[in-house]
Amino acid sequence: MQDEPLSDSGVTAVLSALCAAAVHETGASGAWVTFLGSGTSHLLHATDSVAARLADVEFTLGEGPGLRAGRTGRLVMVPDVHAERLHVLEGVGEGQITNDLSADLVEAAQQLDVAAVFAFPLQVGAVRLGVLELYSRHRGPLETPQLTAALRHALAITHALLGLSALESDGAANGTVEPDLRATNDGKALTRAVVHQATGMVMVQLGTSIDEAFTRLRAHAFAEGLPITEVAELIVDRRLRLERD
Amino acid sequence: MARPDVDREHVLARTFVRLADTLVSGFDLVELFDDLVTSSMEIFELRAAGLMLADSTGRLRVMASSSETARLIDVLELQGDEGPCVEAYRRGEPVTAEDPDEQARRWPQIASRMRELGLGAAYAVPMRLRDQTIGAVNLFRGPEKPLRAGDLPTAQALADVATIAILQVRAARASLELAEQLQAALNSRVTIEQAKGVLSEYGRVDMSVAFAALRAYARSHNRRLSEVAEALAQGRLRPERVIDRAAP
Numbered sequence: 001m002q003d004e005p006l007s008d009s010g011v012t013a014v015l016s017a018l019c020a021a022a023v024h025e026t027g028a029s030g031a032w033v034t035f036l037g038s039g040t041s042h043l044l045h046a047t048d049s050v051a052a053r054l055a056d057v058e059f060t061l062g063e064g065p066g067l068r069a070g071r072t073g074r075l076v077m078v079p080d081v082h083a084e085r086l087h088v089l090e091g092v093g094e095g096q097i098t099n100d101l102s103a104d105l106v107e108a109a110q111q112l113d114v115a116a117v118f119a120f121p122l123q124v125g126a127v128r129l130g131v132l133e134l135y136s137r138h139r140g141p142l143e144t145p146q147l148t149a150a151l152r153h154a155l156a157i158t159h160a161l162l163g164l165s166a167l168e169s170d171g172a173a174n175g176t177v178e179p180d181l182r183a184t185n186d187g188k189a190l191t192r193a194v195v196h197q198a199t200g201m202v203m204v205q206l207g208t209s210i211d212e213a214f215t216r217l218r219a220h221a222f223a224e225g226l227p228i229t230e231v232a233e234l235i236v237d238r239r240l241r242l243e244r245d
Numbered sequence: 246m247a248r249p250d251v252d253r254e255h256v257l258a259r260t261f262v263r264l265a266d267t268l269v270s271g272f273d274l275v276e277l278f279d280d281l282v283t284s285s286m287e288i289f290e291l292r293a294a295g296l297m298l299a300d301s302t303g304r305l306r307v308m309a310s311s312s313e314t315a316r317l318i319d320v321l322e323l324q325g326d327e328g329p330c331v332e333a334y335r336r337g338e339p340v341t342a343e344d345p346d347e348q349a350r351r352w353p354q355i356a357s358r359m360r361e362l363g364l365g366a367a368y369a370v371p372m373r374l375r376d377q378t379i380g381a382v383n384l385f386r387g388p389e390k391p392l393r394a395g396d397l398p399t400a401q402a403l404a405d406v407a408t409i410a411i412l413q414v415r416a417a418r419a420s421l422e423l424a425e426q427l428q429a430a431l432n433s434r435v436t437i438e439q440a441k442g443v444l445s446e447y448g449r450v451d452m453s454v455a456f457a458a459l460r461a462y463a464r465s466h467n468r469r470l471s472e473v474a475e476a477l478a479q480g481r482l483r484p485e486r487v488i489d490r491a492a493p
Contacts, residue, residue, distance in 0.1 A: 197438050
């Protein structure tokens with residue numbers, strides 16, 4: 001269900017603009033965004049052929065910083081791909097700095113002249129949507145302003161991915177709307193606790209995963225032409241239940 | 246009247262010790278902020294309290310609220326882009342507005358809603374980390390019940406201790422940047438809301454009961470609140486382990 005809006009050309013334009021901005025503001029060499037569905041993943045956008053190739057390598061190997069970030073919901077930073085595979089610095093609740101990569105991945109990075117990779121989960125609470133990854137030809141960690149910029153773009157991309165189905169109706173998905181505007185509109189709904197509470201309730205009502213529950217909640221709002229916050233309030237007030245298919 | 250004062254000093258002292266404690270034990274930022282709000286309610290005899298943090302775009306988001314009323318006023322503040330918390334965050338200084346007329350002048354969009362919700366004197370203290378303001382704490386007393394002299398600086402001191410804890414945690418975990426830490430905490434807050442939804446639906450209880458069950462489970466199993474919430478929301482922990490299924 002999520003695949004349909006994501007394949008829209010308007011999305012590509014928004015992702016392309018946001019990825020380009022992320023690369024520009026972080027001083028990275030390139031970026032790509034991967035969509036993660038239940039058991040699937042596919043590349044949504046890559047800024048250049050190296051980024052596309054890295055995405056392909058991760059997908060083929062079934063491992064890498066992006067998949068790890070997507071699985072754990074934590075930031076994964078590989079500031080030096082070629083460092084000795086010795087230590088993993090891990091924050092308990094937050095991200096990890098690591099050079100713990102498979103030999104295949106290190107070799108692929110070497111061939112592509114890639115020195116560092118940084119992966120940012122795109123998520124809403126426990127809902128995992130995908131990953132933003134940045135690569136750099138120079139080794140070294142992201143400095144504070146660059147890291148902050150990357151986090152900001154990861155958030156904007158998350159909002160953009162979510163804003164699409166709601167925006168299709170008014171023709172905004174044709175790429176004419178500023179990415180920032182889309183992000184703001186959907187971002188506001190995401191600050192409302194009731195939306196997340198309703199997502200958890202729908203998960204139990206439908207007996208599905210949290211990802212699927214969130215998709216169903218958004219799809220219902222879209223189908224009824226209601227703001228997601230309104231549908232969420234109905235659910236939390238127990239005046240609406242979503243039924244299993 | 247001496248008695249309540251003594252009790253109050255005890256609660257205050259205990260709160261400082263507990264907040265300081267979090268500096269050494271493994272803990273959750275979410276829990277720390279929640280603790281700060283809950284303790285402030287008791288110490289300052291508040292009608293409502295809330296805590297907001299800025300996300301990586303600089304937009305304030307509700308991180309902890311003493312009640313649904315408190316959450317509502319926080320959301321109204323964010324929507325209207327005005328109010329004590331918003332102002333304290335912007336100016337990096339404590340905010341005081343005790344008089345309803347003054348509140349109406351300063352915050353024309355939300356002042357009447359504050360009164361409807363039974364909120365009177367309004368205050369906020371910023372959460373400052375070095376030269377950066379990362380959020381603010383809202384404090385509301387009942388109508389015609391201003392805080393006592395010296396209370397606002399005490400509230401600021403509590404907020405300062407909580408803010409310093411963020412730095413400490415980072416050092417202890419060789420952890421990453423502040424921005425990422427705060428983003429993770431905000432995301433944990435969302436996960437907790439999702440987990441509350443799961444428990445509320447499964448146990449047929451309201452959100453505050455669901456939250457209490459979540460917190461009780463985390464404490465009795467010695468696990469972090471955000472960890473338990475994530476396990477629930479991702480289906481790795483069954484809701485029946487945490488709350489009883491309501492009779493149909």
